[in-house]
Amino acid sequence: MFMKAAAQHGAGVDIREVPRPTPGPNDVLTRNHTAALNRADLGMAAGHAHGAAGGAGTVLGLEWAGEVVEVGANVTRYKPGDRVMCSGLGGFAEYGVADQRRVFPLPGGNLGWREAATLSVALRTMHDALVLNGHLTPGQSVLVLGASSGVGLMGMQIAQHMGAEVVLGSSTTPERRKRLSEFGATGTVDTSAEGWSAQVLDATGGAGVDLVIDMLSGPGTNETMRATRIGGRIVNVGRLAGMRAEFDFDLHALRRIQYIGVTFRTRSVDEVEVISKAVERDLWGALEAGKLTLPIDRVLPLDKAQQALDEMAANAHFGKIVLECQ
Structure with missing residues (x-):
């Protein structure tokens, strides 16, 4: 099966059909609704490594929000149909895979897909x-x-x-x-x-x-x-x-x-899990009450991923730039 994604090419990204990822034992597969840009995406789009990841053909996107489609054999917290927000790599695509330790459930009942994509990182x-x-x-x-x-x-x-x-x-x-x-x-x-x-x-x-x-x-x-x-x-x-x-x-x-x-580039997923648990312990009540939010400066379709990266590089935005993946 194939999907549409924004992958590194030359000095930027292009939109292409790539194989849909398959979840491993500790992973969740999501149907991505939205993804948010981060500064690290600029370096990866230019062909630079981000930790151990990067290079030609890499599907960009460090954070996204979507609906769980499939889970690995070791995943117990999430099930198909759950609304989640994820971090990792590959969010600028119609589907994404994240280790369960990099996944949060959407807080509260009213958080939209656009807002959810901005929060994990x-x-x-x-x-x-x-x-x-x-x-x-x-x-x-x-x-x-x-x-x-x-x-x-x-x-x-x-x-x-x-x-x-x-x-x-x-x-x-x-x-x-x-x-x-x-x-x-x-x-x-x-x-x-x-x-x-x-x-x-x-x-x-x-x-x-x-x-x-x-x-x-x-x-x-x-x-x-x-x-x-x-x-x-x-x-x-x-x-x-x-x-x-x-x-x-x-x-x-x-x-x-x-x-x-500090950096997350040299952290293991076990270390990320410790941080995630601390986030939920200290901040989840405030998130559910709508007290921790980020402004969305602009929303573009996945096909405009290169334009979104160019606009981030111009530093003319306040808050987050979001891509609609579906």
Whole structure:
């Protein structure tokens, strides 16, 4: 059996017929309704590896939502007909396969397919960064760098839900900064301003924040350390501003900062399962109550996958870009 999918080709993707995947013993096969774009899709579309995956012919798409069609012999939680949201690889297609440890049931009764496709990556990434690695506790202060991205918007909401007293979000665009309060921000930071750490110090009584969730990295890293309180933590989630930069080791030592790197590319599915269970434990009630949501900037059909990737690369969106797979 064959299906339509967006597969890597040249410097982008093309739409082609590929074999429909078959679930293994621990997998669920889904009929995909929607899929959401992530920054990693851009690199894979260009032909770069993402962990062990990638290369010519790879079906893109790290997260999607759909209906279970078939389950493997070892799967007990899900059955055909269940509505689920998945992460893994191959979401830009009419059907997808995900290990059961990468699958969530749709929370609540009213969540639509478009919204469901946007949640899996952001929930795991930000709960892992804020709680499991960032050790956020109630009453602390948080700065999310790159806050207008989908994961950034979710990060601010999770921080607020977990009890952060101060939640700062950064964006270099005034229009986007104005919207961050809708997603949990108590204040904003313009990282395009020289010496922008002063904005953070002003918001925290001169101390700096307890925890930075950094999706930018690059040449602003030393300024980020100046914005972090003595004894604080920086969790390096993304490198949107650059993979390499000058690092002031003396500043790092003087402020006694814990600098923590995270990625899902080197995690096993067992490790992902631990994170998934923590997400359900801490966040599922808020999800079912509609308190953790992401804005959808635009929706395009699967046939327009390359256009969707181009629009993400242009960085003109706020929130998530979604593909309709059926």
